[in-house]
Amino acid sequence: MASCASGADILRNLRGVAAVATWHFGQAAVREGLAQLKSGRSALDAVECGIRVVELDPSESTVGFGGLPNAQGAVELDAAVMWGPGRRFGAVAALRGIAEAVSVARLVMERTNHCMLVGEGARRFAIAQGFKPRRMLTAKSRERWKEWLRRQQEALASKQGPVEHQKPLGGEPSHDTIGMVAVDRDGNVCAGTSTSGFAFKMPGRVGDSPLIGSGLYADNKIGGAVATGLGERILRYCMSFRVVDLIGEGLHPQDACEAVVRFMVEDDSTNLDEQEAVLALDLKGRVGAASTKPGFQVAVDCGGEVCLIDAPHWEQFAERL
Numbered sequence: 001m002a003s004c005a006s007g008a009d010i011l012r013n014l015r016g017v018a019a020v021a022t023w024h025f026g027q028a029a030v031r032e033g034l035a036q037l038k039s040g041r042s043a044l045d046a047v048e049c050g051i052r053v054v055e056l057d058p059s060e061s062t063v064g065f066g067g068l069p070n071a072q073g074a075v076e077l078d079a080a081v082m083w084g085p086g087r088r089f090g091a092v093a094a095l096r097g098i099a100e101a102v103s104v105a106r107l108v109m110e111r112t113n114h115c116m117l118v119g120e121g122a123r124r125f126a127i128a129q130g131f132k133p134r135r136m137l138t139a140k141s142r143e144r145w146k147e148w149l150r151r152q153q154e155a156l157a158s159k160q161g162p163v164e165h166q167k168p169l170g171g172e173p174s175h176d177t178i179g180m181v182a183v184d185r186d187g188n189v190c191a192g193t194s195t196s197g198f199a200f201k202m203p204g205r206v207g208d209s210p211l212i213g214s215g216l217y218a219d220n221k222i223g224g225a226v227a228t229g230l231g232e233r234i235l236r237y238c239m240s241f242r243v244v245d246l247i248g249e250g251l252h253p254q255d256a257c258e259a260v261v262r263f264m265v266e267d268d269s270t271n272l273d274e275q276e277a278v279l280a281l282d283l284k285g286r287v288g289a290a291s292t293k294p295g296f297q298v299a300v301d302c303g304g305e306v307c308l309i310d311a312p313h314w315e316q317f318a319e320r321l
């Protein structure tokens with residue numbers, strides 16, 4: 001797997017890209033998505049199949065099977081797809097016991113007259129559609145939850161107050177969404193997301209990922225975008241919709257992503273220790289990505305190989321804009 005050099009210039013110079021995805025695990029998703037596209041399948045198939053590779057990988061602790069659980073030790077998944085033709089949308093939130101959340105989201109879109117199912121309703125729908133319920137905790141994710149519980153109890157006993165929900169333990173990421181955008185040979189756009197959300201979150205907490213406009217957006221005349229990071233902040237800005245809208249106004253996707261991150265940081269400069277990031281792909285196969293903090297990486301179809309590129313963060317482009 002090649003790892004390309006970093007930066008906005010690389011992103012800005014890309015053309016004809018068919019698929020992009022967030023974070024290191026996006027590489028596997030893009031590889032699968034490209035295989036689907038090459039065999040003539042749609043961008044919707046590419047996004048669903050690409051995301052599902054990550055959902056089914058037990059070593060990924062922020063998505064699907066093996067994702068870190070909520071405060072009660074239950075894994076609750078959020079996922080969505082938006083399909084450009086007809087501006088169609090399907091989502092699930094707080095889904096328990098089913099790993100392939102993105103596929104359930106797709107079926108919400110295709111087989112119901114609703115856009116979103118949550119909790120027990122989503123789980124029952126998935127089972128009725130043939131998905132097999134399974135235990136979602138791996139030995140590793142159970143151990144990390146128990147460690148969090150131990151610290152929680154220690155903090156309470158020493159009157160320090162509870163350990164915060166959402167804070168990572170032991171250096172592993174506590175939250176990273178797989179977000180993916182693809183354009184197929186018919187020029188149709190699809191965006192999709194899937195995440196176990198914040199580790200040790202409150203039961204029932206839903207982030208941005210399954211919410212249209214915030215976690216994802218696709219417009220068949222423009223392109224698509226997906227967001228990742230602190231959902232509570234992304235939600236307040238409808239981050240993905242803003243990016244797609246700016247591309248529609250004529251901005252290059254890279255400029256659109258940077259403009260939205262800049263707007264968010266300038267609008268509210270509190271809590272900048274948390275990451276928010278966005279990734280976009282337009283109909284011309286141009287790519288953009290930007291984040292509030294360093295560390296956001298995007299996987300991009302670089303014509304034959306899948307590159308992992310460091311997206312520019314706020315401090316790098318603040319002066320330039």
Ligand code: SD4
Binds near residue numbers: 195209228234
């Ligand atoms: C959430 N935005 O649940 C997701 C988590 C994430 O990088 O993407 N983290 O808030």
